[in-house]
Amino acid sequence: MTIASDDAQRDTSHMYRAMRDFVQSTDDTLPGKFEITKEGIVHDMMSPSGRHELTALRLRKRLEKVMPEEIVAHTGEPDVENEPEGIMRRPDVMVIAEADMDVDGSFDPRTLIAAIEVVSRSNPDNDWVGKMRDYPLLGIPVYAIFDPRTGTGAVLTDIHSTPAGPRYATRKDFVYGEGVTIGEWTIPTDDLPRYGDETEL
Template sequence: MTRAITTLSGVVSTVRDDIDTGGDRAVTAAPAYVASVEDELFEVWESLDLPNKGWRAEIIEGRIVITPPPGNEHNLIASRVHRVLARAVPEDWEIFQTAAVDTGFGNNLYIPDLVVIPQDQVVSHGTYLDGSNALLVVEITSASNADVDRTTKLRGYAHAGIPLYLLIDRFAKDQPTVTLHSRPSNDRYWDQRRVPFGEPIGIPEPFDLTLETKEF
């Protein structure tokens, strides 16, 4: 089945939602708009008319990509990570699951599964966050877009200087893994720690916590 998404600019994009994504609803999406001017692209993104708040629209390498809500398995992982983070972060930090993040990395605007940012860095009237102010981003892969999380977003988050990028890869080649990327510089993360699902992974200062993955 396909669903038509109409933007205020009159552009129509169709999104398939009948693809097996290993437990998720499909996340394969067609580009809704392509522009050479970043300001125009962001303007179109802000004008999108999505079916409901569960759908996501991101700008990935100069294209607006629309994806339907993820499945329950994906959401359960996000909820578990959110709970762990909420017990560790101070009251003046925020944890968002639907916030768009501008990394300053070309024509890209990502919506990570989780982002942690100090409250005083959240502009109340804005529509997206400045990625350079984020402390941690979390992405949980789906089958059809896992490579974007592993490569494109990896470079984007590093470009923004976000100290920690936690990649929960349900579709890693040999077995599901969790990778903590840290020490960003020159559009890459120089340190990585990877564990398979089932083993704990430490998240360093300023969080100083251990994330158990056995329930993933």
């Protein structure tokens, strides 16, 4: 086991704050979305497509039909952040208690009931690899992925310790058209849009 020196920890924290300041300074000035991972800044250069946003909207509405009123499926800002881990992410949909949204700054990721991502056609590894690694590190108990490229997805649960750090132990794959259970709630996945073959990104 390696324990970083105080100087190393300060250097890491300083680097993370510098990256966070850069990401926050780019909001609304550069296209795409910036997030911070264990490897550094991830930039999805393409703005979300209509089909990406329509998928997120339909998932939000379907979840809010079946969840208690005090639980919401939130799309948009702010980020979820764990500064000691050096991670700042912005899920497409965050299932969270409305009371836990009443905070200054970023959401505490440990208050999320689930994070949902709609896979970007321009950077699918960000959702299938990077966030699959980062979300258990953040303590988010359920991670659901919807992939409009293939009409498939997966729900990951049961965080457990591994030599590489916390990981999800259980993965349930699905195809569009099946019912999908996220947390305690099951929603239909029929009529979710798929990316086209030409210009949809």
